[in-house]
Amino acid sequence: MSALRWAGFAVMATFGGFTSLMLVGYTVTDVGGWKAIGLIAAVGVPLGLLCLLAWLRPSVAVPVLAVVSLAPIAFGVLQLLDYRRWSDWEDQNGPVGLVLVLLVGVALAVLGLSRPAEAGALLLAIVVVPLVLSMVGAGDQWARPLSIALVLVPAVVSGVLFLLAALTGSAEQSSSRASRFAH
Helix, strand or coil: CCHHHHHHHHHHHHHHHHHHHHHHHHHHHHHCHHHHHHHHHHHHHHHHHHHHHHHHCHHHHHHHHHHHCHHHHHHHHHHHHCHHHHHHHHHHHCCHHHHHHHHHHHHHHHHHCCCHHHHHHHHHHHHHHHHHHHHHHHHHHCHHHHHHHHHHHHHHHHHHHHHHHHHHHHHHHHHHHHHHHHC
């Protein structure tokens, strides 16, 4: 397995782990009690199942994760339609957009170990598409969603690394086939 795949995985896994710890900490301190446990489980259980699916059955995980990737994009559409409302709602209820990207992105990082092209493309889509939609929806306040999205740079880096891994893997396979036919 290529170093680029592992680098893409490591970037997203590190970012996901660190951000998850922060989100869990805020959930426990701000929400507290059984509600906090329920919210953590509502994200943690699907995340674990998606990661397990991506690891054990990558061919099944690709379409499943493609559909699940629509969740952060749908949130971007909501922000396009009424940025102020959904931005205020997120301020009151927590960073839903970030949680959606983490939920899908970490599972995509696991998928990237076996299917880097698909994982890379979907990782870029779940970050870039919602960002562009929210920037358009924010109008002259476009810098606010852009500044908030800077926290997602590691997900973009991971997506690019997976795409590079797919490209270099394709090139290596092509040269390997060509050398076999030459002999």
